[in-house]
Amino acid sequence: MLEWHDGDMPYSRAFDDHFYCRSDGRLECGHVFLAGNGLPRRWHQPGHFRIGELGFGTGLNFCETWRQWRSAAPAGACLHFTSFELFPMRADDIGRALSHWPEIERERAALLDAWPENPEGRITIALAPDIRLTVVCGAALAGLLAEESCFDAWFLDGFAPARNPEMWSAELMAAVFRHTVPGGSFSTYAAAGFVRRNLLAAGFTVERRAGFAGKREMLCGTRPAAD
Numbered sequence: 552m553l554e555w556h557d558g559d560m561p562y563s564r565a566f567d568d569h570f571y572c573r574s575d576g577r578l579e580c581g582h583v584f585l586a587g588n589g590l591p592r593r594w595h596q597p598g599h600f601r602i603g604e605l606g607f608g609t610g611l612n613f614c615e616t617w618r619q620w621r622s623a624a625p626a627g628a629c630l631h632f633t634s635f636e637l638f639p640m641r642a643d644d645i646g647r648a649l650s651h652w653p654e655i656e657r658e659r660a661a662l663l664d665a666w667p668e669n670p671e672g673r674i675t676i677a678l679a680p681d682i683r684l685t686v687v688c689g690a691a692l693a694g695l696l697a698e699e700s701c702f703d704a705w706f707l708d709g710f711a712p713a714r715n716p717e718m719w720s721a722e723l724m725a726a727v728f729r730h731t732v733p734g735g736s737f738s739t740y741a742a743a744g745f746v747r748r749n750l751l752a753a754g755f756t757v758e759r760r761a762g763f764a765g766k767r768e769m770l771c772g773t774r775p776a777a778d
């Protein structure tokens with residue numbers, strides 16, 4: 552199911568798509584998922600900040616988020632990153648993909664050290680005193696329907712909507728909304744009309760912004776503070 556392009560660029564044959572943009576997935580993460588959710592600006596107070604993600608893939612978004620958290624988080628704050636993933640990758644594949652970026656070598660090494668040999672079920676790893684990673688293996692909708700936590704920010708990263716509509720369905724977007732704290736946010740590189748409509752129908756405010764690397768649009772938005 553996994554192919555490699557240009558040596559270290561993972562490609563899913565099942566979904567006929569790359570895991571992140573071909574120019575620079577790490578910078579794309581900074582633009583789409585971090586800036587799109589107002590991060591690191593919103594990391595300004597002690598306490599827990601909870602990020603939810605649809606599609607853990609190689610863990611690139613997690614590693615880049617952790618890297619930025621290290622320099623931006625206030626004292627006493629903790630980050631809990633929870634991701635929902637149907638096909639968890641093996642450590643050697645994660646390592647191969649992430650080796651592309653020397654900037655996240657420290658995070659890559661720590662993740663690989665702790666990553667289980669046979670990833671399945673609910674994986675929870677304390678990677679540092681202020682960093683916890685949970686990966687819920689299985690279909691995102693089932694995982695989210697059973698999830699008890701709510702999240703401050705969501706990274707919606709489930710392959711191109713046309714190639715994987717299940718990851719952008721009205722039912723899943725409604726479950727994401729129910730698992731977002733009032734005032735919480737989402738962002739995604741996707742800009743398809745049906746994704747935008749499903750997010751609006753779920754209850755989010757939705758804004759269009761300029762996408763990464765010349766992509767015309769991406770979407771971000773919030774769950775209104777009082778609804």
Ligand SMILES: C[S@@+](CC[C@H](N)C(=O)[O-])C[C@H]1O[C@@H](n2cnc3c(N)ncnc32)[C@H](O)[C@@H]1O
Pocket residue numbers: 569570571605606607608609610611612613635636637638639689690691692708709710715717718
């Ligand atoms: C674009 S990739 C995610 C990239 C990832 N965030 C990263 O940092 O590498 C999309 C991921 O969604 C997963 N996926 C696809 N359909 C899914 C589903 N129904 N439920 C959960 N995960 C799914 C794929 O296995 C893939 O790992």
